[in-house]
């Protein structure tokens with residue numbers, strides 16, 4: 134990177150996906166954060182990370198004998214965390230809560246500081262119990278610990294910070310502490326707010342308005358989340374109800390969406406918000422050593438046999454699926470991977486939407502599909518989606534598999550061993566999507582709607598395929614029908630003939646897929662963009 138001294142960045146995130154067994158993550162946001170701080174370490178970027186040490190992490194998903202998902206929780210103990218000896222105190226519901234600060238660099242990541250309330254001196258030990266657990270009040274308590282506790286931890290550890298990066302709105306309360314500090318030093322609220330804006334940058338991830346977290350001001354007040362500010366000041370920052378994304382936008386010098394299309398969507402979505410920062414696009418990326426199979430990288434770089442290497446990895450996936458589900462897939466037939474959080478807009482069942490078209494292929498086994506994905510514990514619609522996928526596995530036992538408890542291990546296996554990576558969200562609701570990048574760099578061909586990162590990478594028919602033409606409408610019935618037709622057209626008229634009749638073309642496409650993504654969607658490119666466009670002041 135740049136030779137001149139880079140600013141030191143404090144990166145705040147509610148979750149970090151660093152390793153399958155380190156249960157500090159729920160999904161894509163955490164995977165991004167984990168990859169971010171591993172990538173930062175690789176290039177020695179001055180970034181320190183702040184998060185929460187979750188006792189139980191996210192839910193474990195199990196499927197019962199009726200094919201319905203249910204959630205289980207376990208307490209995990211990690212013996213590799215370093216005790217910094219530092220404790221900071223925050224106020225939650227007008228009571229002091231002590232946060233112990235742990236540190237880890239265990240996964241080749243830059244220093245990650247994790248705040249923990251599960252210590253004997255607290256009555257409120259529950260706060261860091263469950264990632265995204267429970268309801269609004271608990272969430273606010275967690276956000277007080279992350280944001281306000283996080284700033285205090287930097288002070289107690291005497292780490293000087295130039296830029297505070299809020300990865301999603303969860304950390305927005307950190308700014309109340311930054312403002313409060315400046316007011317204690319004699320600034321007015323206005324001056325303190327403007328000075329704080331100069332040191333904060335914000336990343337938004339959610340292109341669905343309802344997905345952006347809000348809290349009634351009364352609830353924030355009751356939880357002591359104003360942190361010394363007045364109701365009127367809080368309302369000016371986040372509105373009432375207090376919207377964490379709006380707050381992030383008004384508390385920052387500059388913001389970003391996580392792909393170009395997502396930045397456009399976000400600017401439209403928040404155009405009514407006065408006094409907000411501009412939202413630019415910085416497309417997500419992945420930490421390649423974590424996600425790309427070394428054998429595939431070696432074959433690509435040394436001109437080895439991509440197909441033989443792929444088949445070796447595909448057979449391992451098929452073995453993995455057999456161990457997990459008892460189902461034996463056929464390595465000679467096309468295998469489609471699909472793993473995503475079970476949310477309606479991701480449409481995991483789109484491929485089943487016209488059974489008369491797809492059924493013959495599923496019955497003959499010419500199309501095989503492996504699914505995985507969790508629903509949020511409180512999301513009954515998401516759970517129905519999972520149940521439906523499980524029922525498809527029962528209906529087509531030779532060719533459809535659902536793997537329970539999607540995690541980094543499953544994610545890594547599927548994105549390296551499948552032939553095709555399928556993604557068919559309702560455009561433009563997918564913010565970025567990093568699983569497709571993992572697939573692409575492993576020579577697993579993307580077959581995707583033009584949403585998230587894919588419009589930036591797709592060369593249709595050369596490094597993967599586009600489904601449809603970027604069509605958008607808010608009439609979901611029309612959109613789903615349009616995309617269902619487009620999915621079948623791409624799959625049956627273009628993907629299958631290439632797979633079964635033109636292996637040379639397929640292998641060329643694998644090579645092109647790797648070539649066009651391995652640098653453009655790796656963390657180094659992303660981090661350089663964050664420094665050049667966000668952290669370093671123009």
Ligand SMILES: *Cc1c(COP(=O)(O)O)cnc(C)c1O
Pocket residue numbers: 159160161164472473474539540541542544545565566567568569571
């Ligand atoms: C890569 C990954 C994600 C993010 O993928 P999306 O494309 O955003 O769905 C989420 N969860 C796990 C376990 C992953 O490995």
